[in-house]
Amino acid sequence: MTPPVVQLALVYGAGLWVGLVVLIPLAFVLPIGVAVGGWRRRPQGWRVVLLVAAVVGFGVGRLQRTGQECAALPRGPVALTVRTTDPPDQRGRQPARAMAGCQGAVTLRVREPLPPGVKAMVQGSHAGRGVVAVREYQVMPGRAALIPRFRAAVARRIERLYGSRAPLVEALILGRKGDVDPALREAFAAAGLAHLLAISGLHVGLIASWVALLMGAIGGKRHAWAWAAVFAWVYVGTLGFPAPATRAAAFVTLLGLSRALGRHPPVSAILASGVLVVLLINPTAVTAIGAWLSVAAVWGTAQAARLVRGRNAVVRLFAVSVGATVATAPITAFGFGQVAVIGVAANLVAVPLAGIAVPGVFASLVLGTPLAVGAGLALAATERIALVAATVPGAQIVMASGFKAAIPWTALLVGVVWLLRVRPRMHWLLPRLAFGAAVLAWLPFTRPRVHASTSSELTVFFLNVGQGDAILLRTPNDRWLLIDAGPRDAAFDAGRDVVVPFLRRQRVRSLEAFFLSHGDMDHVGGAPAVLEAVRVHRVIEPGQPLGQGGYRDFLAAAALAGADWQAGRPGDTLRVDGVEVAVLHPSARWIETELRANENSLILHVRLGEFDLLLTGDAGIPVEEHLADWPRVEVLKVGHHGSAGSTGAPFLAAVRPKLAVIPVGRNNRYRHPAPAVLTRLGRAGVAIARTDRDGLVTLTAAGQYFQIASGDAPTPLTRVLCALSPSRPSSPSSSSRNACTPMPAGNSPTSFTTWPSPARSSPAMSGARD
Secondary structure: OOOHHHHHHHHHHHHHHHHHHOOOHHHHHHHHHHHHHOOOOOOHHHHHHHHHHHHHHHHHHHHHHHOOEHHHOOOEEEEEEEEEOOOOOOOOEEEEEEEEOOEEEEEEEOOOOOOOOOEEEEEEEEEEOOEEEEEEEEEOOOOOOHHHHHHHHHHHHHHHHHHHHHHHHHHHHOOOOOOOOHHHHHHHHHOOOHHHOOOOHHHHHHHHHHHHHHHHHHHOOOOHHHHHHHHHHHHHHHHOOOHHHHHHHHHHHHHHHHHHOOOOOOHHHHHHHHHHHHHHHOHHHHHOHHHHHHHHHHHHHHHHHHHOOOOOHHHHHHHHHHHHHHHHHHHHHHHHOEEEOOHHHHHHHHHHHHHHHHHHHHHHHHHOHHHHHHHHHHHHHHHHHHHHHHOOOOOEEEOOOOHHHHHHHHHHHHHHHHHHHOOHHHHHHHHHHHHHHHHHHHOOOOOOOOOOOOOOEEEEEEOOOOOOOOEEEEOOOOOEEEEOOOOEOOOOEHHHHHHHHHHHHOOOOEEOEEEOOOOOHHHHOOHHHHHHHOEEOEEEEOOOOOOOHHHHHHHHHHHHHOOEEEEOOOOOEEEEOOEEEEEEEOOHHHHHHOOOOHHHOOEEEEEEOOEEEEEOOOOOHHHHHHOOOOOOOOEEEOHHHHOOOOOOHHHHHHHOOOEEEEOOOOOOOOOOOOHHHHHHHHHOOOEEEEHHHHOOEEEEEEOOEEEEEEOOOOOHHHHHHHHHOOOOOOOOOOOOOOOOOOOOOOOOOOEEEEEEOOOOOOOOOOOOOO
């Protein structure tokens, strides 16, 4: 039977969630229905208690929702009273909490760091998402807060002891991840070890266990867990009471109290009590995905440990690793679009190492270098495990995040729980069910990694993002550049659903540059999701102030990510691994008088050897007529998705492409591409590839030849279905091929064409920086 405190936590949390997230009051029926009808065996009095808990949770959630959060402040000039909580990271981002002007956390972009723990009045510009670019500040009189000063002192001690590994140590024990190499963070996430870099319940549990062990050896076991609980709460207080750590401290306290009283409550009851403590301290934690993961992981490990009770240590460790992975898989699929199945194996080694490294780091802060050397070795081994596990083929199952991604993993979790609770005698079926469900969940989403480029190849991917642009360039040495990130609306985010999953499948952890052609939503909409998922070294865009929310969200995300920003102007050229990306348009003089965002699009000339590619954004005929000296190119990205107002006949005669690629959405309301544009391309003898018809368009250029491939590679599930279905004939046209058509030789799963790229002198580039 479910303990009452578990029911209470579920109902109160449901009420909070509805109050915070759902706008229509009718949705409050959900927690009421759970409270009244969920547990029929409970007496009427308990139903009343659950109903009251749901109502109170809903009310608290509504009150929290009406509070002015700093992220909701209007963009533009702002003045705030803040208290800094940490020193700035290497990119000048300093965390703080607003005390007047709004309520909540803010990120200050500073040129000169503010002292940690001080109260200050800052003036600057709010870029969105709580990011404030500080122009001026005035430190207010008074003593700096103790905890921020203590954290800063610990950070300085860590830097002296650990040198280049200091950012990783700070992430492990202080929760400061800003200076950790993004590639290393991505490796930990891909290996299923991201929880080691976040202050989670694991850290608090490890520390509490070591304190209990030490105090038990010194003063006996009777008060050991009391000391562990005290230390846990002190540690959580220095962190600022993050939800996962607070839950773990409450769990340790309740567990120690139950042992002192000789009681043995179920783990689910202790966990639910800890959840209630967290929600009372911070009601908004019910919407934090980190808190969900923390609770799910503890619940999954507890259930798995109960199942293998009495087995040897290796079996128990493997079981709890599987339990944590299965329990958290629906959440990671929903929130991040990936499930790191390799984490089951990686955690078997990494968690014991963390059990040595974390307390070793704490001890080294007191005892100095000798222990720091040992802890550093354990950290180095943990890093190596993450880097190796992240490169194992099939280590991660990548998909577009959201409810659809969570469905198969939720089905797997429900099936496992059903076997454990309803059919306990069918445990023999459990591993078979887990294996089968995992395979079924894996097949629809798996895509093969694109073959590694040779030392002389440039690969260009025109992603199918619907009515919008998203173009990826991979240089000969596997470095990546992105041009635009597709559209975003209430139902679809091209960055989250297409671009980021593609980058993860290719194991891309950073972008050398992110070019934004202009600020319209069909180009900038997916940018925030990309900036949150991978490290971006620099952002280059026209720099035209626009009033659109998508463009402002992009600027805020770029500021929060710490990417270098510049306005692209003619004469600017980025060179990466022999690939040149030159800006042809817009000039500063042009952009001062032209108010149409499309005509201010960045126009990029990409070149490798004798191969040339022209990317025109949404620029139309006015820009085509304005620039006098167009380079001759092999491939043209057609402007404005094939609008009739672009790709004029004189322009085509000047650039003379062999191939035109049109990123366009199927059945779009603009009826792009326009018949007039297709006619002009046909008369000029230009071959056409379209993302609405051909899907992913892949271009590979090497030496004096380039190749074009179109269509997504079939998934393993598609191959199975095609093998079971009767063969169907198909014409050789890529537009009429189906998923079961045999693939011809070459790079392309659906079509393959090769053109020569003749040698010629360097084309002139129009304009200069003005």
